Ligand SMILES: Nc1ncnc2c1ncn2[C@@H]1O[C@H](COP(=O)(O)OP(=O)(O)OP(=O)(O)O)[C@@H](O)[C@H]1O
């Protein structure tokens with residue numbers, strides 16, 4: 128039975144229709160999917176359903192009530208809750224308190240004085256699998272878990288319609304499986320879930336029906352099987368990633384006793400690596416998270432760093448970029464010792480990061496964001512020419528404030544800005560988060576090209592499939608240590624177990 132309906136939904140920004148005449152149907156007790164390329168209008172549709180964005184034309188109906196012009200607060204009371212693509216948790220509060228605040232608010236507005244927010248919050252923590260980290264500050268959680276915290280917060284409002292904007296990005300395979308199970312339980316209780324997600328394997332697994340959006344218009348609606356076979360969907364969105372499923376390498380490990388150091392030596396003689404971490408230890412507030420990491424990025428090479436959440440991947444990038452000083456061990460760039468050089472100075476010696484969560488300046492335009500990169504000495508016109516030829520979408524939006532770009536467009540801008548400084552070493556943290564499958568393929572094609580131009584690249588990813596196609600060396604980390612490294616083809620089983628979290 129249909130709970131939510133949109134008819135002829137149209138949303139205009141200036142002269143452009145971001146969403147154009149779209150019909151949507153979301154059923155009770157089901158997960159309904161909304162997929163489509165970056166900038167297709169998915170988040171804009173969610174904003175219009177929750178009332179954050181005015182509708183230019185069309186109607187929105189919840190359970191037979193016209194809610195097109197209701198205030199956001201009223202829609203929340205009627206049972207609409209959501210999560211945000213760009214995380215919106217209270218960073219300084221614990222995971223438990225984030226959920227508790229929402230439960231308290233609901234208790235007040237629903238005049239449900241008999242409810243017990245504390246008990247509700249605990250039940251939700253168990254349900255979303257956050258009990259073990261309930262007392263940690265939300266901003267200290269890995270992205271994937273912070274997203275679950277947001278889901279928990281939305282559930283505390285006891286919604287009838289739950290909108291999830293890329294909830295699975297940042298989750299590893301095991302967490303994604305648990306999350307699919309959670310969605311299944313929630314829908315079995317009658318909840319209607321509307322899901323935006325770029326992890327196509329996940330969408331196809333959990334959704335009963337999928338809407339595909341392209342340039343603001345509906346391209347197709349159907350079951351996952353119908354959508355997978357739809358040629359225009361393949362062309363516009365899926366590319367060859369159609370059969371993308373969580374990456375699991377089935378082949379069992381040979382009786383391989385290769386050590387990381389030995390594997391690195393197999394690569395043969397070479398000049399000093401572009402970037403090298405030697406026996407690096409690092410700690411947060413005295414708690415050691417890196418316990419002797421050895422890692423080398425050869426000149427013009429692509430090194431992919433994998434591992435479960437909490438393995439220390441992002442910390443490794445922080446040390447490599449100079450944002451964090453190791454407690455022991457050292458960092459070398461092109462043979463030069465660079466320990467303790469503050470992060471700000473490193474771009475000049477050729478290091479750039481794309482932090483997880485993008486890092487564009489939201490109140491500056493696309494052009495102004497790019498201009499920031501020209502302070503490193505590259506001419507502004509050269510930067511713009513290169514950027515807009517790589518990313519035509521950004522060219523068309525050069526005067527738009529970066530904060531109003533779609534999630535994927537912001538990721539493209541962050542990458543363009545990093546590239547604009549013409550770095551010697553490029554550090555990429557979760558490049559594929561928020562990007563459509565076709566774009567991820569294209570970007571990794573570009574990463575390979577950049578490496579051929581002599582740039583050395585260290586990339587951290589959850590989605591392994593595409594990056595494996597371009598990586599020269601794979602490094603697997605578990606619990607703050609490198610547990611394997613070598614060419615991708617030789618490390619299939621190590622990767623599988625790191626992904627499934629089996630070695631945690
Ligand atoms: N306030 C705004 N002013 C102008 N354009 C906007 C504004 N908000 C969004 N847009 C544009 O509308 C289009 C749709 O954006 P939206 O965020 O809905 O895309 P999306 O489908 O969620 O993409 P992604 O997968 O990258 O998150 C984008 O091209 C975006 O740049």
Ligand SMILES: [Mg+2]
Pocket residue numbers: 169170171212533534535
């Ligand atoms: Mg979006």
